[in-house]
Amino acid sequence: MTSANDTAATATTTFRPSGLTTDDARNVLPVLQLDDVTKTYPTSPPVHALRAVSLTVRPGELVAIVGPSGSGKTTLLHLMGTLDRPSSGTVRLTGLDVATMVDDDLAALRATRIGFVFQQFFLAEHETILDNVADGLLYAGVRQAERRQRAREALELVDLGSRLRARPTQLSGGQRQRVAIARALVGQPAIVLADEPTGNLDQATGGAILSLLDQLHDRGVTIVLITHDRGIAERMPRRVEMLDGRIVADTPVAPPQPASLNGDTPALHATPPTPRGMP
Numbered sequence: 004m005t006s007a008n009d010t011a012a013t014a015t016t017t018f019r020p021s022g023l024t025t026d027d028a029r030n031v032l033p034v035l036q037l038d039d040v041t042k043t044y045p046t047s048p049p050v051h052a053l054r055a056v057s058l059t060v061r062p063g064e065l066v067a068i069v070g071p072s073g074s075g076k077t078t079l080l081h082l083m084g085t086l087d088r089p090s091s092g093t094v095r096l097t098g099l100d101v102a103t104m105v106d107d108d109l110a111a112l113r114a115t116r117i118g119f120v121f122q123q124f125f126l127a128e129h130e131t132i133l134d135n136v137a138d139g140l141l142y143a144g145v146r147q148a149e150r151r152q153r154a155r156e157a158l159e160l161v162d163l164g165s166r167l168r169a170r171p172t173q174l175s176g177g178q179r180q181r182v183a184i185a186r187a188l189v190g191q192p193a194i195v196l197a198d199e200p201t202g203n204l205d206q207a208t209g210g211a212i213l214s215l216l217d218q219l220h221d222r223g224v225t226i227v228l229i230t231h232d233r234g235i236a237e238r239m240p241r242r243v244e245m246l247d248g249r250i251v252a253d254t255p256v257a258p259p260q261p262a263s264l265n266g267d268t269p270a271l272h273a274t275p276p277t278p279r280g281m282p
């Protein structure tokens with residue numbers, strides 16, 4: 004296997020100006036690219052969880068992957084998040100072929116270029132939310148002072164800047180999910196993978212979390228959301244439908260919105276940190 008040191012690909016950015024058009028995005032290195040990916044579990048009989056799946060996600064997209072239980076969407080999430088390897092085919096993250104990477108480089112890639120949001124919040128109840136978010140940078144080689152500053156900024160981004168010293172047990176379910184989203188964003192990842200992020204929330208609170216994801220998308224964050232709920236998927240600009248381990252439908256990306264009359268665009272440009280030994 005080759006190390007990431009031998010790979011010349013460069014990291015894509017997490018945030019892009021909202022003025023980036025669809026044509027512009029097509030000329031940018033994909034954040035995530037799967038080519039003819041299969042995943043078979045060697046049980047008796049074998050389970051073919053994914054069958055010839057090809058998918059490209061470009062910077063700034065908000066994509067819903069929707070399907071019933073057993074459709075393969077969770078397996079796809081694991082492969083996209085480099086939590087598992089495909090049986091065949093190619094998975095590239097920010098241009099890097101994960102199959103060619105040694106375990107240490109793969110762990111560094113996961114820690115610095117992917118943000119995860121799960122249905123369960125996975126927050127340390129004895130720590131403040133500031134520390135919970137700052138801990139998201141522990142494996143990225145970031146110094147403590149910078150970790151805490153970036154955690155403050157991420158919490159402000161999800162409207163929790165006034166609750167930095169609160170503990171998860173003092174927050175509502177929706178607020179705890181906002182903390183989890185801030186933790187996913189704090190490392191300025193190339194992509195955020197959200198697995199049923201509203202699954203443990205009531206309808207109103209879940210709607211607020213989806214609105215937050217919309218706002219983050221407007222700021223250029225690349226997000227892939229996994230859901231079984233077609234109603235949630237239908238509000239996303241791009242929907243990928245799965246059934247029996249295959250992609251059976253992929254809607255086109257929504258056309259870009261016209262520029263505002265005053266020409267204002269958000270000036271948020273952040274480059275994901277590159278760990279030692281990574282390109």
